[in-house]
Amino acid sequence: MSPHDLPTLRLLHGTSQDVVSIPQLGFGTYKIGPSEAERAVTRALEAGYRHIDTAQMYGNEAGVGRALAASSIPREQLWVTSKLDNPNHAREDALTSWEASMEALGLEVLDLFLVHWPLAHSPGIDLVDTWRTMIEILESGRVRAIGVSNFQAEHLRTIIEATGVSPAVNQIELHPYLTQRPLRERHAELGVITQSWSPLGRGRLLKDPVVASVAAGLGVTPAQVVIRWHLEHGLVVIPKTVDPHRMAVNADVWSFELDAAAMAALDALDRGLRTGSHPDRVQLPHPG
Numbered sequence: 556m557s558p559h560d561l562p563t564l565r566l567l568h569g570t571s572q573d574v575v576s577i578p579q580l581g582f583g584t585y586k587i588g589p590s591e592a593e594r595a596v597t598r599a600l601e602a603g604y605r606h607i608d609t610a611q612m613y614g615n616e617a618g619v620g621r622a623l624a625a626s627s628i629p630r631e632q633l634w635v636t637s638k639l640d641n642p643n644h645a646r647e648d649a650l651t652s653w654e655a656s657m658e659a660l661g662l663e664v665l666d667l668f669l670v671h672w673p674l675a676h677s678p679g680i681d682l683v684d685t686w687r688t689m690i691e692i693l694e695s696g697r698v699r700a701i702g703v704s705n706f707q708a709e710h711l712r713t714i715i716e717a718t719g720v721s722p723a724v725n726q727i728e729l730h731p732y733l734t735q736r737p738l739r740e741r742h743a744e745l746g747v748i749t750q751s752w753s754p755l756g757r758g759r760l761l762k763d764p765v766v767a768s769v770a771a772g773l774g775v776t777p778a779q780v781v782i783r784w785h786l787e788h789g790l791v792v793i794p795k796t797v798d799p800h801r802m803a804v805n806a807d808v809w810s811f812e813l814d815a816a817a818m819a820a821l822d823a824l825d826r827g828l829r830t831g832s833h834p835d836r837v838q839l840p841h842p843g
């Protein structure tokens with residue numbers, strides 16, 4: 556499939572003049588260091604990715620920005636997401652770090668900016684205040700959509716009830732070992748798009764015998780099967796790899812489908828297994 560035809564999902568934010576649609580497949584950059592990011596993102600763009608997921612926390616926005624600047628792909632064909640880091644929730648810190656992200660990425664307009672973690676039990680953090688600052692950033696016109704990451708249903712309810720503005724996206728850990736069905740159903744009711752982080756379970760799913768058996772039956776790789784599972788569930792999926800061959804294989808998921816039996820077998824792998832942190836565990840330290 557040509558990069559022009561990659562499937563997209565329409566987001567809540569945007570206007571009739573600027574319909575905001577996110578490419579369903581993106582490239583994750585967690586643990587890709589500042590010096591490696593430029594090369595990895597350049598290769599990802601060459602492999603056909605048009606959606607890059609970064610974060611202030613990753614420390615690699617400048618490398619991502621250099622790769623974007625060096626690319627001849629028109630800006631309107633690219634999608635870039637970044638995320639507000641945990642120490643930056645206070646309004647002034649959020650606005651300053653947002654400007655720093657834009658400078659590092661070399662962008663006039665970002666496609667999507669997320670609150671990285673809710674920090675709902677951290678001292679000095681008020682989810683609603685953070686969300687109001689995100690709305691201020693959206694209203695500046697320099698971001699096309701705002702969203703959240705690692706929010707649970709009660710966090711979503713709190714910010715939506717207080718502001719009337721729903722996040723366009725909630726980026727959460729999600730893969731066949733952690734299918735997050737109740738939260739996905741809540742997102743569907745709210746019109747929030749679900750993005751899957753660690754979509755390969757940080758590689759663990761690639762050794763699963765059920766995944767391997769589905770892959771062997773279709774003549775594709777385990778990673779392709781898992782990525783296809785996300786796409787067929789209507790999720791946005793952002794696998795990461797620094798290996799150019801894996802990048803290309805992971806993006807080559809358009810010539811086969813999973814039938815109902817394969818989807819059911821993969822759904823049945825759910826065991827509530829987190830490969831990253833639970834949202835309640837990520838908190839700012841208490842002073843002193």
Ligand SMILES: NC(=O)C1=CN([C@@H]2O[C@H](COP(=O)(O)OP(=O)(O)OC[C@H]3O[C@@H](n4cnc5c(N)ncnc54)[C@H](OP(=O)(O)O)[C@@H]3O)[C@@H](O)[C@H]2O)C=CC1
Nearest residue numbers: 583584585752753754755756757758778794795796797801
């Ligand atoms: N919002 C949030 O809180 C979070 C967001 N994220 C985002 O989600 C992205 C993806 O999640 P991530 O945690 O990186 O994990 P993934 O589930 O994408 O797995 C990445 C791991 O799988 C390996 N891998 C990738 N493709 C293949 C393949 N085809 N064959 C074999 N091994 C493979 C990679 O190794 P190698 O690189 O050596 O190929 C790496 O070790 C992140 O990069 C980040 O952008 C992630 C965590 C939290």
Ligand SMILES: O=C(O)C(=O)[C@@H](O)[C@H](O)C(=O)CO
Nearest residue numbers: 585586610612671830831832
């Ligand atoms: O990659 C991210 O965006 C993260 O926030 C995580 O990797 C997080 O630090 C984590 O899950 C650690 O286990």
